[in-house]
Amino acid sequence: MSQGEPRIVIIGAGPTGLGAGYRLQELGHEDWVILEANDYVGGLATSFTDEAGFTYDIGGHVMFSHYDYYDELVSKLMGDDFTELQREAWVWMEDRFIPYPFQNNIRDLDPQTVFDCVSGLIQTQRQEHQPTNFREWVDAVMGPGIARHFMIPYNFKVWATPAELMNFVWIGERVSVVDAETILRNVILGEDQVSWGPNNTFRYPLRGGTGFLYDGMRRFVEDHLELETPVASVDPAAKEVRTADGRVWPYDVLLSTMPLNHLIGCTESVPDAVRRAVDGLHWSGSHIVGVGIDRQADTTKNWIYFPEPEVPFYRVTYLSNYSPYITPRPGQTLLLTETSQSTHKPEDPTTIVDRVIDGLVATGLMEEDDRQRVVTTWLCSPEMSYPVPSVTRDASLGTIQPWLRSQGIWSRGRFGAWLYEIGNMDHSAMQGVEFVNQVLFGDPESVWIARGEGVAGDGIR
Structure with missing residues (x-):
């Protein structure tokens, strides 16, 4: 030096x-x-603000933290200019909304789907096979029913990568791991569980995304x-x-x-x-599409997951529910959709906006008449969005x-x-x-993780 x-x-x-x-x-x-x-x-x-005055993030971001230093920094930067929200996350499948996480709230699905998920979960109790990839982990931990109906199709839509090509060391708090007793209790007693996860409450800047x-x-x-x-x-x-x-x-x-x-x-x-x-x-890219609609949102939902392959996006965020200043004036709605892409899952950027609007109508997030109320659309297509594990x-x-x-x-x-x-x-x-x-x-790092053989743990002094 x-x-x-x-x-x-x-x-x-x-x-x-x-x-x-x-x-x-x-x-x-x-x-x-x-x-x-x-x-x-x-x-x-x-974040970006378009000529119409709508503000967009590059995907569905929420602010929650594991670190006091970061919390203090965020508080210093935002002051009192933030909203504080209780998470309302949902899954749309089988033409209905079910609370997130899916695996804890299967009671609302068709009886055959519920049976598939529960019987698959029973099979996992007899599993002794050690998984070698994410696909095997899902089958071993959640069972083939939950795997087939949600985990495999949804994660392919997120990662644009087949599950058998992914590891599972990243799971941690990213995926709600199945608890058999919780699932059976919720099914039998007709209860929902909606509070799982590190971001069940979150803050969001009042202005500027x-x-x-x-x-x-x-x-x-x-x-x-x-x-x-x-x-x-x-x-x-x-x-x-x-x-x-x-x-x-x-x-x-x-x-x-x-x-x-x-x-x-x-x-x-x-x-x-x-x-x-x-x-x-390996990595995946994405198409982030924003749709500004000249009407008030009719829901307090924050975001929705879409596992079914015929829907062109894997997540939709009601960004206008995060802050009243996301839209240029009151009474407007901003929907933000995310669609992944890779060599395993190519997407046509020239048609994605139209396909997204069709998908929003098909899933009921927009009415057919809302097509005439769309006042702006926005497309951002990062080449690299997710570092695939x-x-x-x-x-x-x-x-x-x-x-x-x-x-x-x-x-x-x-x-x-x-x-x-x-x-x-x-x-x-x-x-x-x-x-x-x-x-x-010379302080050791606590956030960064050494992965693989021979990675230095302390570094250069």
Whole structure:
């Protein structure tokens, strides 16, 4: 390292890069810069307002946190300008709404479906097979009935990846694991269970969507922020980052939040084994469609899951129920839909908006007459939305990450760490904060998870 404080270069001004920058300015560290390819901050957590005045997030984001530091930061940025909501999540299938999570509320389905799910659950009590992929895990833990009716079709719609190509180490609080006694009690006694999960209550900014938070963080890093500055190459031997405009940025320590495969692709002198390991990283993209309707929403629902393949989206969020300022004037509705895409599940971007509107009508979220009330539509199609927890992922990370760390490079964030299980906004921001604490103070990381063989656990001091 150079004499005095280390020179820190941060690639990307999403939640991780901004989290790192915020922590650096909080500590009074001076020698650092954030290089951001876009002309805005926030990455996938940003928000956009169209010419009609409707505000959109890039998918259904809610704010809940596992970390006191992040909670305090959010409170500082939002003040009193937020709404606090009780989650109302539903599943639409068999032409009806059932409470989420599906597996705890099957009593509302057709009797044959209920029987399939319960009998499959009984089968799991006799299972001794150790699963090797997500498909086998679902069958072993939830049974073939729940697998066939919900888990497999829904997860294919989310991940655009067959379940047998995914691992199951990411499950944690992401999936409500089946409790046989709870399911049978709910079926027999006719009860619903709706409070599962870490986000059963959540806050949302009153104005500006989730991007409001990251625009707020921008104020604290503005003097160290370089927008529209895409990275062209990284030279670990010289400890330099070269940007597309020809400028060179020397560093002592590099935090990259760009997608891990892109980082390896633009880094010089990468060993062949590390380059080959990138082939084990898989992802899916998405089409996010917003539909603004000139009528009041007739429900207090927050979001709805759609497992059935004939419906073109896997989730719809009533974004206008989150804040009255999402729409330009009262009495309007904004629906935000999500459709995944990949080589396993290609989607035609030229027809997706029309297919979404047809799907909203078919599922009853829009009336036929609402077609005439649509005042705006919005389409955002990120190439990379979900880092897929593939069966090959951990071995790849176990090869790539140790080499990067040996070169003084931290790769963190949703696609930098390539760990969906720590890919929420709070996880991502805290990875940036903890990077700073480790580099400056030697504090161990608690958010980032070492996956695969041989991953360094403490890092470079």
